Structure formats: structure tokens, C-alpha cells
Amino acid sequence: MKAIFLSLLLISLGTAWAQTSPCEARAQGELDLRLEVQGYGVAFVGDLVFDSNADRAELFNGVCFVAGTGAGAEAAAWQIEAEQMVVENVSGAPSFVADGAMLTLGGWQIVTSRLRSDETGFVLTESSFINQNIQGRAASVRYDLETGDTLLGEVSAASPRYRVSGARAQLIGDSLIFEDALATTCMCEGDELYVVTAPNVSFDLVQERVVIRDGVLEIGNVDISLAEELELSEEALRDVEFPVVIEYIGDDPSTDGSREGTGLGIRVTSFRVAEGVSVEVGATGIDQAYPLSGILLLHVKRPNLRIDIGKAAEGFQANVAAEEALLPWLDIDFGVDTELWAAQDFLQQGYVGVTAHEQLNDLLPGDSFSVSSRGFLALSRQVIDGTDVRSPRLGNTLTLDYVFPDTPAGVFGVAAGAELIYYPSYRAAQYGVQFAPRWRYATGPFSANASYSLLLTNAASPFSESLDRLEDESEVNATATVLGPLTGIGLPTGSLDGQATANTRLDLLARRADDESLVKELTFGVSGFYATGTAVLRPSFEVEVASLLTGVYADADAFVSGDISFAVPAIEVGLRSRYDLEPATRGFDQLELRTSFPIVLPAVTLTPFIALDSARYLFGTDSAVIAGHGLEAAFKTCCGTVITAYRQSGGEFTTSFSVKLSE
Amino acid sequence: MVTLYVEQRFAKLLSDLLFDEERFIVAEMHPECVWGKLLLMNPTICIRYALTLLCVGALLTAAAQDEFAALVIEPLPGGSAVYDIDTGYTTLADGGVIRDRESDLSITGSFIRYQEDTFIQVSGAVADGPFGDLEAAQLYYDRVSETIRASDGVSFGTGNIAMSSQELFLYLSENIALAQGEVEGSMPPLSGQALVVDIDEQDALLVGPYSYQDGPVTLSSDSAGELLAFAWQQVGEEVDFEVRSVVPAELRTRLEPYIP
Numbered sequence: 001m002k003a004i005f006l007s008l009l010l011i012s013l014g015t016a017w018a019q020t021s022p023c024e025a026r027a028q029g030e031l032d033l034r035l036e037v038q039g040y041g042v043a044f045v046g047d048l049v050f051d052s053n054a055d056r057a058e059l060f061n062g063v064c065f066v067a068g069t070g071a072g073a074e075a076a077a078w079q080i081e082a083e084q085m086v087v088e089n090v091s092g093a094p095s096f097v098a099d100g101a102m103l104t105l106g107g108w109q110i111v112t113s114r115l116r117s118d119e120t121g122f123v124l125t126e127s128s129f130i131n132q133n134i135q136g137r138a139a140s141v142r143y144d145l146e147t148g149d150t151l152l153g154e155v156s157a158a159s160p161r162y163r164v165s166g167a168r169a170q171l172i173g174d175s176l177i178f179e180d181a182l183a184t185t186c187m188c189e190g191d192e193l194y195v196v197t198a199p200n201v202s203f204d205l206v207q208e209r210v211v212i213r214d215g216v217l218e219i220g221n222v223d224i225s226l227a228e229e230l231e232l233s234e235e236a237l238r239d240v241e242f243p244v245v246i247e248y249i250g251d252d253p254s255t256d257g258s259r260e261g262t263g264l265g266i267r268v269t270s271f272r273v274a275e276g277v278s279v280e281v282g283a284t285g286i287d288q289a290y291p292l293s294g295i296l297l298l299h300v301k302r303p304n305l306r307i308d309i310g311k312a313a314e315g316f317q318a319n320v321a322a323e324e325a326l327l328p329w330l331d332i333d334f335g336v337d338t339e340l341w342a343a344q345d346f347l348q349q350g351y352v353g354v355t356a357h358e359q360l361n362d363l364l365p366g367d368s369f370s371v372s373s374r375g376f377l378a379l380s381r382q383v384i385d386g387t388d389v390r391s392p393r394l395g396n397t398l399t400l401d402y403v404f405p406d407t408p409a410g411v412f413g414v415a416a417g418a419e420l421i422y423y424p425s426y427r428a429a430q431y432g433v434q435f436a437p438r439w440r441y442a443t444g445p446f447s448a449n450a451s452y453s454l455l456l457t458n459a460a461s462p463f464s465e466s467l468d469r470l471e472d473e474s475e476v477n478a479t480a481t482v483l484g485p486l487t488g489i490g491l492p493t494g495s496l497d498g499q500a501t502a503n504t505r506l507d508l509l510a511r512r513a514d515d516e517s518l519v520k521e522l523t524f525g526v527s528g529f530y531a532t533g534t535a536v537l538r539p540s541f542e543v544e545v546a547s548l549l550t551g552v553y554a555d556a557d558a559f560v561s562g563d564i565s566f567a568v569p570a571i572e573v574g575l576r577s578r579y580d581l582e583p584a585t586r587g588f589d590q591l592e593l594r595t596s597f598p599i600v601l602p603a604v605t606l607t608p609f610i611a612l613d614s615a616r617y618l619f620g621t622d623s624a625v626i627a628g629h630g631l632e633a634a635f636k637t638c639c640g641t642v643i644t645a646y647r648q649s650g651g652e653f654t655t656s657f658s659v660k661l662s663e
Numbered sequence: 664m665v666t667l668y669v670e671q672r673f674a675k676l677l678s679d680l681l682f683d684e685e686r687f688i689v690a691e692m693h694p695e696c697v698w699g700k701l702l703l704m705n706p707t708i709c710i711r712y713a714l715t716l717l718c719v720g721a722l723l724t725a726a727a728q729d730e731f732a733a734l735v736i737e738p739l740p741g742g743s744a745v746y747d748i749d750t751g752y753t754t755l756a757d758g759g760v761i762r763d764r765e766s767d768l769s770i771t772g773s774f775i776r777y778q779e780d781t782f783i784q785v786s787g788a789v790a791d792g793p794f795g796d797l798e799a800a801q802l803y804y805d806r807v808s809e810t811i812r813a814s815d816g817v818s819f820g821t822g823n824i825a826m827s828s829q830e831l832f833l834y835l836s837e838n839i840a841l842a843q844g845e846v847e848g849s850m851p852p853l854s855g856q857a858l859v860v861d862i863d864e865q866d867a868l869l870v871g872p873y874s875y876q877d878g879p880v881t882l883s884s885d886s887a888g889e890l891l892a893f894a895w896q897q898v899g900e901e902v903d904f905e906v907r908s909v910v911p912a913e914l915r916t917r918l919e920p921y922i923p
Contacts, residue, residue: 032886033908038879045908052877053903091878 021102022046022062022081031062035087037094040117040145041067041078043085055091060084063098067145077148079104080115080122093119103143105150107131107174107205110141121145127152131174133159134205138169152176157203161185161640162210162232164203176203183210183232185659188638194219194659196232219657223270223278265313267295276301284313315341331355344382345464351378351393366405373398382463389462395421410441410448419470423462432457432470445484451477474508475520486528494532501525504546505555517550539564548581557582561590570598570607577615591615592627594649607632611649634660734779735762752778758787766809766835768792770802780806788813794833794840794862795821809835817842821862823895823902825850828858834921838862841921843870851895851904852876856887859918866894868910868918875906882906890915 022044025031031044035057046061065080082098089095094117101115103124108131112124124141136157143150149170156165157176162185166178181201186192198215210232217224267282280297293313300307308319321335334352353376360369374397381390396419403413419432438451457470465471483499503523510516527540543560558581565574578590594611611628630647641660646653738744742757755775761783762769769792772785788802790811797820799813811833813819818827819842829844843857846869855873860866869875871889875882884891892914893906 032884032889034881034883034885036881036883047908048882048906049909050877050882050906051903052905053898053901057880057906087880090880094878094880 021064022083023064023066023079025062026064031064035059037087040094040096041065045085050090052091055089057087057090058084059087065096077105078122078143078145082115096122103141105143105171108150108171110138112141129157132205133208134176134203136176158187159203159205159208161187161208162203163187164201164210166201174204174206176205177201178203181212183212183215184639185232186637186639193637193639193642194657196226198226217657218272221272222268223272224657225270265295267313270299280310282313312339312341314343315339315346326354329356329358331357344466346383347380347467348382349378349380349467351376351380353377364405368403370401371399380463380467382467384464391423391425391462393421393423393463393468395419395468410439413438421461421468426462428460428462430458430460430468430470445482446480447483448480449478453477472509476506476508477504479503491530494530497529499525499527517546519546519550520555522546522549523556534569536567537564538567545581557585559589565594570596570605572596572609588615588619590627591618594628596630596632603635605634607634607645609647609649733763733765735764736760736775736777737762750778751781752776761785766792768804768835770804772802777804782806792835794835794838795819797831797833799831811835820850821860822865823850823897824848824860824867826853826858832921839918839921841923843923850902851893855891857922859921861918864894864917865896866892866914866918868892868914868922870922877904890919 020028020030022031026044031046033045033048035043035045035048037043043059043063043065045059045063048057048059050057060083063080063082063085065082065085067077067079080096080098080101080103082101085096085098085101087094087096096115096117098115099113101112101124103110103112103115103122108129110124110127110129112127114126115122115124117123121142121144124138124143126139127141128137129135129141134157136155138152138156139154141150141152152169152171154167155169155176155178156163157169158164162183164176164178164181164183166181168179169181170177178201180199182195182197183201183203184192184195186194195218196212196215197218198212200213201215202211202213203209204211212226212230212232214228215226215230217226265282265284267280269280271279271281273279278299278301280295280299282295283292284295285292294311295313297308297310297312297317304323306319306321308317310317316338317340318338319335321333323331323333325331332352332354334350336350337347339347353374355372355374357372358370360371361367363369376393376395378393378395379390380393381388383389397417398419399415399417401413401415403411415434415436415438417432417434419434420429422429432455434453434455436451436453439449441448453473453475455470455473457472459470459472461467461469463469479501480503481499481501484497486496486498501524503521503525504519505521506518507516507520508518510518510520521544523542523544523546525540525542528538530537530539540563541561544556545558546556548558559578560581561576561578563574563576565572567573573595574593576590576592576594577588580586580589590613592611592613592615594609596607596609599606599608609628609630609632610626612624613627614624617624628647628649630645630649632643632645634641634643636642639659643658643660644656645658646655648654736744736753736755736759738755738759739757742755742759744753744755744759746753753776755772758771758773759775760769760771761775761777768790770783770785770788770790772789773787775783775785777783783802783804783806785802785804786800788797788799790797790799790802790813796818797811797813798818800815800817801813803812803814804810805812811831813831813833814829816827817829817831819825819831819840821840826842826846826848828842828846830842832841832843834840838861840860840862841857842860846853846855846858848854848858853869853873853875855869855871857870859868859870869891871884871886871891873884873889873891875891875893882891890910891906891908892910893904895902895904897903
């Protein structure tokens with residue numbers, strides 16, 4: 001009904017002002033009657049009646065009310081156009097009422113059923129607005145004359161590609177900033193195929209961009225958490241992973257395939273049943289070799305409360321965690337954890353903790369310093385290798401982090417921490433001291449990171465590592481990357497981007513054991529991206545040589561691999577090969593040919609994917625195996641082209657949901 | 664020196680009398696020089712004239728002070744009134760007070776010249792009457808058309824409005840005032856090119872370019888000839904004004920003819 005009313009209002013205003021709006025008439029030299037109102041601006045009016053007894057003025061036959069002096073060259077902060085307007089309390093603090101008025105704020109034109117002023121600004125009811133390609137409606141609009149802030153309530157806006165609505169919104173420049181918002185590309189009436197809900201959504205009409213913060217993609221009752229900040233675009237929606245997880249969890253050989261939660265599993269991780277309440281359902285051990293285990297978990301997520309309760313893949317789970325701010329710098333948290341499965345050593349505990357924290361910036365210009373300390377009391381129990389371990393835990397942790405001001409040599413930072421936990425039942429105490437400096441440098445296409453982590457502890461906890469037991473650590477990580485377009489190569493057409501990366505991880509404590517390598521990882525990689533027209537060529541090369549350099553066990557086998565793919569719209573072919581460099585297993589262990597191609601049907605376009613690994617066939621005695629498979633289905637809907645897909649490739653199973661807006 | 668308090672009709676009577684008896688004397692008589700001249704030329708005539716003049720003067724003085732006289736003109740104390748037989752004008756060079764009982768008009772001025780039934784010319788005039796109050800550097804009362812023209816800086820107040828202007832016309836029979844040239848109102852605060860006021864009906868037409876102010880609100884128009892109608896009335900101790908940019912037809916018919 002409101003929509004019809006507003007539409008009629010717009011049509012009637014449009015008809016009335018089809019020839020000349022009041023301010024256009026003013027610009028053409030008409031409406032030369034000026035009503036200057038201190039604190040507001042100047043109203044140019046066709047005619048006027050003022051009654052001092054009623055202290056009331058009626059302006060009619062066109063009103064063009066502008067902020068400031070009304071000088072032609074002046075860009076007014078606001079402008080009101082109406083066929084008539086009533087001014088009350090003329091001799092005191094004038095107030096205005098106009099039905100069927102239009103308020104112009106910069107590029108925004110807001111047409112309202114009624115505009116009135118109050119002590120600080122203008123209040124509009126039942127309004128519709130337009131700015132370039134965006135139009136929308138709001139139950140209320142409030143413009144503050146002093147600050148220039150424009151707040152809208154119960155507001156919705158749409159461009160040719162997006163629809164966004166929210167409990168509140170603010171006009172800032174040419175953007176609408178929504179709160180408690182809902183965004184979608186579905187332009188059809190009725191229930192949307194999907195929406196994105198978020199506490200904050202920015203709708204930039206100039207760029208026609210919708211930027212979402214802390215958003216959740218809702219498809220039916222399935223919720224998918226999105227990145228902290230994400231632009232609602234083809235690119236962003238292309239990367240959304242559907243919350244269906246198909247995974248394979250190998251069992252510990254010692255348990256002989258009997259452990260729950262292992263084997264092939266499938267889970268829907270977030271099925272919303274109410275606001276902030278979702279259910280996770282699925283099963284593991286679908287394959288015959290592993291025990292079948294169902295999953296049914298209830299997740300409650302509130303601002304200060306989180307509950308996970310039910311049957312997890314591994315066993316029964318009941319976790320409740322709550323936190324509350326006591327002071328701006330002091331929080332309290334408490335909860336219970338029940339995780340009755342082997343990986344967690346059948347943990348059961350209740351705890352309460354108090355955390356003090358402070359952030360200090362610019363102690364030196366450009367630096368930052370944070371400090372936090374948590375004291376806690378817990379009653380914990382684990383069953384470790386059949387031994388029942390139970391004890392109170394009384395502990396305190398201290399964490400410090402300092403980032404130095406930027407230097408020409410890069411950004412340096414250092415983290416330090418200390419931890420002390422006392423176990424009365426065992427009359428034992430565990431300490432840990434950590435020191436972790438880090439460095440980051442970037443210039444042009446080159447960037448480098450290096451960090452060192454040192455942890456010294458007496459490892460005296462009677463509990464397992466899954467709870468609080470510490471281990472000594474002394475590890476170096478370093479990465480160097482060159483990334484950017486490759487110019488000067490003299491390509492006849494197209495563009496070529498390249499990336500070269502070197503990465504290493506050193507375990508300094510490995511020196512203690514003869515059979516462990518100091519160098520845990522040493523990887524070099526080169527990749528390219530060549531595009532010409534709609535065709536894309538992606539070659540890549542990678543080599544891991546840690547174990548070859550040291551001759552002892554590293555975290556990864558030595559190998560060299562190469563991959564090349566060629567894609568034109570909807571069709572992709574690729575070849576991947578991997579050569580194992582370990583002396584014992586040297587040889588090709590992967591020679592994978594993959595392809596995908598579209599099958600166009602009336603309602604849907606299907607693009608199957610298949611990868612065939614022929615390494616064993618060509619270099620061994622085994623037959624070729626299907627190394628990957630997948631299917632992409634693209635539907636044209638009022639939300640754009642919706643694409644759902646799954647792919648099993650390279651040992652990973654992925655599902656995706658994306659929306660293509662340009663078709 | 665003889666002071667004449669002359670009502671016009673008696674001045675005319677005196678003029679006729681002297682003219683009939685002694686044409687020469689009447690023709691030559693002048694307050695500035697006549698006495699010495701006559702005394703030298705013909706003392707007899709001079710004495711006779713002086714006696715006649717004294718008699719008539721006494722007669723006229725009594726007549727002028729008649730409370731039923733329509734036009735009473737009083738010089739300021741110590742001032743003089745000189746009747747110019749040539750022109751028929753009487754001049755109060757030091758000013759005086761004029762009371763016109765017919766129009767209930769009172770004018771005080773620093774210089775007055777008049778001819779009964781024809782005009783009264785006053786400098787430094789302060790006037791009041793049914794139309795209100797008026798101050799002007801120059802005032803000319805055309806008794807034939809019953810019109811007052813005040814100029815060279817005019818302040819005018821009537822009823823509940825007060826203003827100043829370069830020039831003001833008062834049409835006494837219609838009780839309508841036209842102020843023009845830099846019209847500035849203090850009550851209500853307004854300005855305009857001209858203002859036509861119907862004193863009896865308590866309404867007016869303000870002629871643009873104009874402005875009208877009420878508290879924090881100022882109404883204005885830059886268009887020459889643009890009209891703004893306003894009316895006022897006393898309500899208790901307050902004066903209410905009603906202002907309209909759309910001039911009612913009746914008001915336009917009534918006042919527009921006075922707009923220059």
C-alpha cells in the first residue's frame with residue numbers, strides 16, 4: 001500500500017513538475033518572492049499569506065527553499081521543493097511543514113509524503129529517493145542541519161544489479177551505509193534465492209558497489225559466513241564455498257580403523273533454524289572400512305555467548321562459553337567444555353577467567369603496543385591413554401606485542417609471553433616463556449617476511465597437548481616473493497603476470513635429534529598468468545628440496561611439479577605432472593590430464609569436469625585412474641546466473657556457490 | 664510694527680477696503696519699507712492708514728480668535744504673520760500653528776505660508792489629524808484637492824503602522840496615504856518603493872522592490888512594481904498583521920489607482 005502511495009506521489013509530483021519544478025522556475029527568473037529565514041536559508045515562493053495573529057505563513061504556487069543565501073553560484077547543502085509549505089511560529093523559531101515535498105541533498109533526491117522541521121533539522125515520512133541508478137524507499141528520513149547527517153529508517157534501495165535493505169541507513173556522499181542490512185542481486189519479487197545479511201553494508205552508487213562487512217550468505221536455511229569485508233560482486237560470489245563439506249579423515253594406524261569420525265564424511269556445517277541458531281548435520285565413515293558416525297550439532301551464536309552441543313563426528317560435545325565486559329579494559333569469561341573423543345583425550349572441564357587488556361598507540365610516532373593478561377581457574381579432566389587425569393588448574397598468562405615505527409628496512413615487531421599453571425592435584429607447575437620477533441619488508445613487486453619463534457617450557461602439565469601441555473619450540477620461517485606484471489618481454493598481444501616465491505622453515509631444535517632435518521621446508525615456485533582476449537594460459541612450476549639438502553626426514557617429500565592450464569570461456573584443459581625426488585620412490589607419481597566443457601540445456605548449462613591420472617599407467621603397472629571429477633550447473637535466474645558446483649581434485653573436495661551478474 | 668491675526672475673509676475685507684479708498688496706498692503698502700516711505704511722502708495718508716490698519720487689525724484680531732473659525736493660524740510666540748496683498752499669501756516666517764477645524768488637522772511648522780482656501784505651505788512641519796501623525800521637512804496642503812504633499816524626509820504614523828519616506832501624499836477626503844521613495848517602516852519592519860495605506864480600512868499595498876520582516880523571517884521581492892498586500896488590526900494589546908502576495912481584487916481596485 002505504501003509502495004502504491006509513494007508511486008502515485010512520485011507520478012503526481014512528476015506530472016506537476018514535468019514542465020518546470022519550483023527551483024527550475026526560480027532559475028528561470030520566476031518565484032522572485034524571497035522569504036529569508038534565519039538559521040535555515042531562503043525560500044523562493046510563488047505566493048504567500050502571513051498571519052501574525054496565528055504566527056503562521058502559507059507559501060504556495062511553488063516553493064524552492066534552499067540553504068544559505070540562495071545565491072545562484074552557491075552549492076546549497078540542501079534544497080526543498082514543494083507546491084506549498086506552511087511555516088509555523090514565524091516570529092519565534094520557525095518550523096516548516098510541506099506535503100508532497102522533495103528534499104535534494106547533493107545527488108540525492110528524496111520525495112516525501114510529508115516534510116517537517118524540528119529543532120535540529122528536517123524529518124520526512126514515507127519517502128522515496130533516487131540518485132543516478134539507485135532508487136529506494138524509507139519509512140523515515142532525518143536530516144540534521146548542523147551536522148549534515150542524513151539518517152533513514154526502514155530503508156530499501158535498488159540499482160539495476162543490487163537490492164539492499166536495512167533497519168537504518170545513513171547517506172554519506174554518494175553512498176548509503178546500511179545497518180542490520182540485507183543485500184541480494186535477486187531483483188525479482190517474492191522470496192529471494194539468496195540474501196546476504198550483515199550488520200554493515202555500504203552501497204556506493206557511483207561505482208555501483210555493495211561492500212559487506214561481517215556478512216552471512218543465506219541460501220534457504222543454509223548460512224555461509226563471508227569474509228570480514230567483501231564486495232558483493234561476481235568475483236566475491238565466485239569464491240564462496242558452499243557449507244557442504246565432504247572430507248576424508250584418515251585414522252591412526254594404531255586404532256585399526258575403528259575410531260569414530262574417520263573415513264569419508266559429509267557435513268552441512270550451518271543449517272539455520274532461528275536467528276543465531278544453526279544445526280550442523282552429516283555423517284562420517286560412510287565408506288565401509290570405517291565406523292559410521294552421525295553428526296547432529298546445535299550451534300548457538302550470540303554476541304556474548306556460544307553454545308555447541310550434540311553429536312560431533314568424533315563423539316559427544318557440549319561446549320558453552322560466555323564472556324562479558326566488566327570494564328572497558330577488563331573482561332570475564334566462563335564456560336564448560338565436554339569433548340568426549342580421543343583426539344581431545346575425552347576432555348571435560350569448567351572454567352572461569354578474567355582478562356585485562358590495553359592497547360597503546362604512538363608511544364613513539366607510528367608504533368603500537370598491546371598487553372593482556374588472563375588469570376583463570378579451571379577444573380579439568382582428561383583420559384590420556386586410559387589414565388584418568390583430573391585436577392584443578394590455576395594459571396596466568398601474560399602476552400605483550402610491540403610493533404616498531406616503520407623504518408626504511410621494513411617493519412619490525414616482537415611478541416613475548418609468559419605462562420604459569422599450577423596443578424594442585426599433582427603438586428606440579430608448568431611454565432612457558434615465548435619470544436617471537438618478526439620482520440616484513442615490501443618494495444615494488446618484492447616482499448619478504450621472516451619470523452622466529454622461541455618457546456621454552458618445562459612441559460610439566462599432566463594434561464595433554466590438546467589442553468595445555470607445551471613443547472619447546474625454536475623455529476624460523478622466511479618467505480620472499482616477487483609478484484607483478486612482466487614487461488619488456490615484447491609480447492605481440494595480451495598481458496603476462498608472474499610470481500616467484502621462495503619459502504623455508506627451519507626447526508632449530510631438530511639438531512637435538514640425528515634423524516630430523518634442520519630444514520623442514522624449502523620450496524621454490526614460479527607461476528605465470530597470460531591473458532589475451534578471453535583466453536587465459538596459466539603455467540606454474542614448484543620444487544621442494546628440503547630433504548635432499550639435509551638427507552634426513554623433513555616435513556614434506558622432495559618433488560618437482562609443473563602445471564599448465566588453458567581456458568577459454570567455459571572450456572578448460574590442463575596438464576599437471578609431479579615427479580617424486582625422494583631416492584626411494586623417485587619417478588612420476590602424477591601425470592594428470594583434466595578438462596571441462598559446457599553442455600547447454602534449455603534451463604541449465606552443465607559443465608562437467610574430469611581429471612585422468614595416467615602416471616601409474618604409463619610408468620607403472622597399474623591402470624589409469626580418475627583423479628578428479630566435478631560438475632558445475634549454471635541457472636539463469638532473477639538473481640543473475642547462479643552457479644553451483646562441486647569438484648574433487650588434487651585430494652580436495654570443494655563445493656561452490658556463485659552468482660554471475662553480467663548475464 | 665503691527666501684528667495681524669487675520670482670517671482669510673477678514674484679510675480680504677481689509678484688502679478691499681484699502682483698495683477702494685486708497686489704491687495708491689494699498690499698492691505700495693509693504694511691511695518692510697512702506698512705513699518710512701509713506702511717512703516721508705504723505706504723512707497724513709500714512710497716519711490715516713495706520714489708524715485704519717489698527718482698527719481693522721483690532722477687528723480682525725478678535726475675529727481670528729473666534730473659536731468657531733474653520734482655520735486658525737497662530738504664529739509662534741514672538742513671531743509675525745505678514746499678509747502679502749499682491750499675492751494674497753500670508754507668511755509666518757517664524758512658524759506657527761495651523762488648525763483646520765473642518766479637517767481636524769493641526770500643523771505646526773517653523774515656516775508657514777498659506778492662502779486660505781487654496782494652500783498651506785509649511786517647512787519643518789509636524790502635523791496630526793484623523794490620518795495619524797506626520798513630520799516632514801516640507802509640507803504642502805492643497806486645500807482645493809484636500810491633498811497634503813509632504814517631502815524631503817517624511818515620518819508618518821497612523822493607527823499601528825509607522826514609516827518614513829522621501830515623499831508622502833495624504834488624500835484627506837479618502838483618508839489614504841501614499842508614501843514613496845525609500846519607504847522604510849519601523850512598525851512593521853518593511854521597506855519598499857512605495858506604500859499605499861487606506862487609513863480607515865487599515866490595509867495597504869507595498870510596492871516593490873520591497874521587504875517585510877517579522878522576527879527571524881524576512882520577505883522580499885526585487886521586482887519593481889510587485890505588490891504586497893497587508894492589513895492590520897488591534898487585538899487587545901497586540902497588533903496583528905496579515906500579509907498577502909496575492910492582492911485581493913477589491914483592495915487592488917481601491918488602492919492601485921494611487922500607485923504612481
